[in-house]
Amino acid sequence: MKILSLEQDTGGVTEDRAAAKSQFLFLIVTFAFSWLLLGLAALSANGALPLSLPSSVIITIATLGPALGAVSAAAYESGRSGVRSLLGQARRWRIHIRWYLIDLLGPALIMLAGFLIWRTLGGPRPPAPPLSTWLSLPVLILVLLLPALFEETGWRGFALPRLQSRVGWLPASLIIGVVWALWHAPIWFIPDAGFGTLPFPIFALFTLALSVLFTWIYNGASGSVLLPALAHAAINAYPLPWNTAVSLLPAGGRGVHLQIPVTIVLVLLAILLVLLTRAQGPARNSA
Secondary structure, eight states: OHHHHHHHHHHHHHHHHHHHHHHHHHHHHHHHHHHHHHHHHHHHHTTSSOOSSOHHHHHHHHTHHHHHHHHHHHHHHHHHHHHHHHHHGGGOOOOOHHHHHHHHHHHHHHHHHHHHHHHHTTOOOOOOOOHHHHHTHHHHHHHHHHHHHHHHIIIIIIIHHHHHHHHOHHHHHHHHHHHHHHHHGGGGGOGGGSOTTSOHHHHHHHHHHHHHHHHHHHHHTTTOSHHHHHHHHHHHHTHHHHHHHHHTSOGGGOOSOTHHHHHHHHHHHHHHHHHHHHHHOSOOOOO
């Protein structure tokens, strides 16, 4: 009996070490690839390095980092079968229509609520953005879906199921949210990226709340990476008309950064989701 117990314990330690190594590999590849590109973009934007590519293109390429990290770690864990299983999550599209509605309507309502809070906080009434800005949203979501899939393959497809099976869905969501925020940090050194006026701690809260919401979508959608990626693309696309409207105001009269009230809405939603989930029982962990 003691020998069997020792072998089981040793096997458990071996599995833990292998899992730790694969997760470490994921982080190393993810950050090394993305931060290298973002660092080059920052140097170029500040005139220290001549590059022909615009910063926006380099930032988009940098979103490949989490996907490359996930593929590398999955291959280390289980070879080709692990990579096929990882990428297969992006092909899970036969999900109940309510999740598609949540993905597309939820971010729109979040932006509307954030705008109303912005007005309550003293934001002036901006001119209406051009109709073409609103009509371009479906195309913009489709364009942003690919980089969102790159990110979500890493954060939700690889990291989330491994973390939440060990520590639970909420701690896993918060851990990923912190790492996700840090992964974005170099963008604050790229002036034309548009993040400079937003305090980084606010953005960190934004990613923490989003991480909780995306975990809820991933688990509810039976481990589909496509669904959180679609929500990710929508939450990136829907600010366009609102930001366009605010940009039409004089520079000194735009009030607080619009993403601050949007972050407030997201944090409140995340807290409500946690309370409702605890009342209903533990969240389902989907792999």
